[in-house]
Amino acid sequence: MLEDKNPQRTPLSEYGEFGLIDHLTQNFELQQESSHTGIGDDAAVIDPGSDKIVVSTDLLMEGVHFDLGFAPLKHLGYKAVMVNLSDIYAMNATPTQITVSIAVSNRFPVEALEELYDGIHLACKIYKVDLVGGDTTSSQQGLAISITAIGKAGEETLVYRNGAKPNDLLVVSGDLGAAYLGLQVLKREQEVFKVNPQNQPDLQPYTYLVERQLKPEARGDIKELLAELGVKPTSMIDISDGLSSEIIHLCKSSKVGCNLFEDKIPLDPQVISTCEEFQMSSSTVALGGGEDYELLFTISQDDYQKIKANPNLSVIGHMTEEKEGIHLITRMNTKIPLQARGWNALNDEGKEISKDD
Numbered sequence: 001m002l003e004d005k006n007p008q009r010t011p012l013s014e015y016g017e018f019g020l021i022d023h024l025t026q027n028f029e030l031q032q033e034s035s036h037t038g039i040g041d042d043a044a045v046i047d048p049g050s051d052k053i054v055v056s057t058d059l060l061m062e063g064v065h066f067d068l069g070f071a072p073l074k075h076l077g078y079k080a081v082m083v084n085l086s087d088i089y090a091m092n093a094t095p096t097q098i099t100v101s102i103a104v105s106n107r108f109p110v111e112a113l114e115e116l117y118d119g120i121h122l123a124c125k126i127y128k129v130d131l132v133g134g135d136t137t138s139s140q141q142g143l144a145i146s147i148t149a150i151g152k153a154g155e156e157t158l159v160y161r162n163g164a165k166p167n168d169l170l171v172v173s174g175d176l177g178a179a180y181l182g183l184q185v186l187k188r189e190q191e192v193f194k195v196n197p198q199n200q201p202d203l204q205p206y207t208y209l210v211e212r213q214l215k216p217e218a219r220g221d222i223k224e225l226l227a228e229l230g231v232k233p234t235s236m237i238d239i240s241d242g243l244s245s246e247i248i249h250l251c252k253s254s255k256v257g258c259n260l261f262e263d264k265i266p267l268d269p270q271v272i273s274t275c276e277e278f279q280m281s282s283s284t285v286a287l288g289g290g291e292d293y294e295l296l297f298t299i300s301q302d303d304y305q306k307i308k309a310n311p312n313l314s315v316i317g318h319m320t321e322e323k324e325g326i327h328l329i330t331r332m333n334t335k336i337p338l339q340a341r342g343w344n345a346l347n348d349e350g351k352e353i354s355k356d357d
């Protein structure tokens with residue numbers, strides 16, 4: 001489906017491990033003051049100053065978390081960084097460094113890894129993080145990428161999952177469900193292509209959905225926005241799995257309940273129209289879909305005036321006493337318990353195994 005823009009195929013063996021790492025990382029420059037020593041020694045050296053250090057890791061496996069049939073490697077590199085930066089932002093911290101480890105089979109040419117590192121490089125430049133190390137190994141099959149993100153924050157700035165209080169407002173950035181639908185669209189086009197390779201996909205009605213799936217952005221802007229507005233969330237989490245399971249994580253960590261209002265869930269018009277086309281419920285998609293990389297957080301009611309007019313933020317519910325439970329108030333005004341996932345027959349394939357599975 002995707003054109004091979006880079007027809008040259010240099011075997012990995014032509015470089016050897018050191019040559020390959022040098023080749024892939026030669027254009028990366030250190031931008032952060034705290035990056036004392038980067039790639040090239042046995043370990044990177046980071047100078048935290050007076051800040052707390054925040055660390056998060058994700059592992060992405062070909063065939064489980066991504067499909068190279070429709071995810072171009074450059075996008076994959078970019079997304080792999082975003083997934084990690086999103087976790088750092090969800091602590092209300094600033095990402096500063098990443099390490100990138102890859103396991104790669106020799107069916108990949110050097111040019112494929114160049115594309116992957118182009119995406120990683122772009123993400124590093126835009127988000128001002130430094131690539132300071134990693135590991136490279138061969139794999140029997142396919143590609144695996146593990147990225148560790150390191151960030152910093154003053155102790156008083158950090159936001160955990162466990163600080164929500166009854167009566168706090170539940171707020172989400174951006175809109176939900178688009179990344180999941182983008183994947184459904186790409187899978188459908190892939191099936192069509194298998195049957196008829198002459199058939200050119202028309203992705204025009206789905207541009208936003210496909211972009212949200214292939215090239216998500218971590219919401220560092222929300223961290224800055226909240227600082228400008230003078231709002232410190234009482235708890236926060238990023239939406240990697242789907243709204244309902246992330247709400248449940250926040251509630252369990254904070255020992256509170258929640259009322260979520262279905263009619264307040266922010267949806268892009270393309271999500272609504274594509275759900276109609278696919279005959280799916282847009283709420284189901286937003287609640288269970290995942291991969292949106294938006295921030296979900298709680299704020300004190302006192303801060304409502306500061307955020308209420310902001311188009312990037314939607315108040316979608318409020319926290320309650322723990323014993324009241326976690327509920328969805330539907331458009332028909334019925335109250336039903338919120339379930340972690342499979343809220344309605346959403347396909348769980350390829351999802352990360354979470355602790356409560």
Ligand code: ADP
Pocket residue numbers: 021025038039040041042043044100101102131132133134135136
């Ligand atoms: P070691 O044998 O100590 O693991 P390596 O030869 O794997 O060292 O790595 C040499 C240097 O290159 C180290 O600074 C390491 O962090 C970095 N490095 C290795 N692989 C990668 C990679 N895939 N991406 C970025 N940096 C890497």
Ligand code: MG
Pocket residue numbers: 134135136
């Ligand atoms: Mg190594």
